[in-house]
Amino acid sequence: MSLLVIGSVAYDSVTTPAGSRGRALGGSATYFSIAASHLTSVGIVGIVGEDFEQRHIDLFASRGIDMSGLEHAAGKTFHWSGAYSPEDTNQRDTLDTQLNVFADFEPTLSAVQRESEYLFLANIDPELQLSVLKQMRSRPRLIGLDSMNFWIDGKRAELDAVVSEVDIVFMDEGEARIYSEEANLVMAARRILERGPRAVVLKRGEHGVTLFDGESVFSAPAFPLDSVIDPTGAGDAFAGGFMGAVAATEDTSNSSLRRAAITGSAMGSFTVQAFSADKLANLTNSEFAARFEKFIEITGFEPFDNSTAPWRNS
C-alpha cells in the first residue's frame, strides 16, 4: 500500500451560514483518505463504534480505500459538534466533543501497513503518533504530520519528538505561531524546520498555503469561491491531496511538493463547496483538471520584457 493515514473517523454535527447537518461523515482520516483516493491507493488506521453506518463503509469501499485498519469497537463513534460564524467562516466554535471509542484508540499496524512508503499522522495524541512511527519496519519515503493547539499546549515534549522524526509538518498560522513562539510566520517556519523536518506547510485557509521546503518558499492562493457551504475538513482534504499527489508520482522533489500544494488546495476547495465529503467523494478527473488549470490561470503573470522594463534610474 502506498499511502497510509492514521487519524479520526467521526460523525460531525455542523452548523454553517448555509445550514445544518447532523451526523455527517467526518474526521481527519475520512477527508484525507477520500481526497487521496482520487490519486493513489490509500489505507486508514482508525476506530469507529457500533453506530457506524454501513452506507459510510460502502462509501469508503466505493473509493477503493483500504479499511482493513479500521477497528470496530464496542461503543459509539467519535462525535464532534460545531458552528461556524456567519460573519467569518474561518471562525468556528466547538459546541461538543464526545471522544467515545476514540478515547481508547491505540493504533496497531498490520505487517503490510508497517511497510507503507508514504505515511500521514493526522491530528491525534503525539504519543500515539510516536507509537505508529515505532511500528514502521523501515523509514517511509515521506512522513507528514498534523497537530493542533491542544497537543502543542499539553504534550509539547512528545510533539517535539514526533516533529523531529517527520518530513513535513502541516500547521495553520495560529498553530505555527504558538508552537514556534514566533509571531512572524517566516521565522515561525524557520524555527520549526530547525527541529528536524524538511518542510513546513502553512495552511492559511481562505488566504491559501505557503510551503517552506528548506530554503525554498512557495506560496499559493486559495481558490476564490463565491460560496462556502461547510469549511469542515478542508485542511484534512488538503493534506490528502498533497500526500496523494506525492505518493502517486513517487516524486518527493521540491517541484513535486509545489504541485502537491496546488493539488491539496484544489481538494480543499471542493470540500468546502458541500457539507461533509459530499462533493469531495464524487469528483471527476475533468473537474479536478479544470480546477488545476484555474490555479495556473489565477497565479500566472509575465515579467516585464526588455523593451518595456520600466525602471527609470538606479
Added chain:
Amino acid sequence: MSLLVIGSVAYDSVTTPAGSRGRALGGSATYFSIAASHLTSVGIVGIVGEDFEQRHIDLFASRGIDMSGLEHAAGKTFHWSGAYSPEDTNQRDTLDTQLNVFADFEPTLSAVQRESEYLFLANIDPELQLSVLKQMRSRPRLIGLDSMNFWIDGKRAELDAVVSEVDIVFMDEGEARIYSEEANLVMAARRILERGPRAVVLKRGEHGVTLFDGESVFSAPAFPLDSVIDPTGAGDAFAGGFMGAVAATEDTSNSSLRRAAITGSAMGSFTVQAFSADKLANLTNSEFAARFEKFIEITGFEPFDNSTAPWRNS
C-alpha cells in the same frame, strides 16, 4: 505628466515592535509617489504646513517627483501618530490625528495636471475626489481609487459616485466587506464591480493581493519577510508601484495589471523593511529586479505531465 496622485503628505509618529520614529515623512501621496517615481514621472497634488522640512522637499526632488502641486499653507503639516501590535503587525491603533492644514485642503489642478493620463485618488474625502475628477479636461486612461472605513461609513453616497467613475478600486479586505456588505470576498468584489469599476484590487497585507479584473481573477502572495520594521505606507507604496507600472508601460491590459500587482507587492515589501520611506526611496533597479524574480520563484509550479497525471478514475 503621465501619473498624478492626489493625497496626503504628512508627518507620522510611529511605534512598532522594532522601535519608534517621530516626525517621519509619511502620507499616502508620499509613499505612492516615491514608489511610482522608480517607474515613471509622477506628480503630487497635496498640502503641507510651514513646518515641512527642506530635506523632505529635497527628497521628493531627488526622486524627480513634480512638486508643483504641493501647496504650502500657513499652519502645521498633517500629523498622524500610531502604534502597531507586537503580536500582530497587521493590527494598529491610531493614537492621535491632527489634520492641521489638511483640514482645509481643496485640491486645485494646474492646466497640465488636468491632462494627466493616469490618475490616483488616494484616501481623502470622496467630495474632494469628485472635485478632482470634475477638473480633468479629458478622461484619463486609467483612474485608481483608495478609500477607508471613515468615508464608507460617513459619505457613502459621495463614495458611490466616485466609485462609479473610476477604473480600479483599491481596498483592504475589511473595507471591501463593509462597503459591499458581503462577507465573502469574491461576492464583495463582484458587488463593487457592479457599481462601475473595471477592477477591484483587494489588499490583504501579509496575505498578498487579489485582483478582480472583470471576470478574471489573479492572486499573488505577499513577499515572505522574516522581519517587518514598519508597516506604515505599504498599501500606498503598493498602489504607487501598481499605477507606476501601468503608466510606465502605457499598457492597461489584464496581463499588465497582473504584472502591476507584482510590482506593487514588491514596492510594499521594500517599504515595510524600514521606517518611513527610508528603503523605498533608495531602491536600485537590481534590488527591484531581484525581488520581481523572487516573486516568480515563489509562485511558480508545474502541471502534472501526462506520464505522471495521477488521477485514478473518474
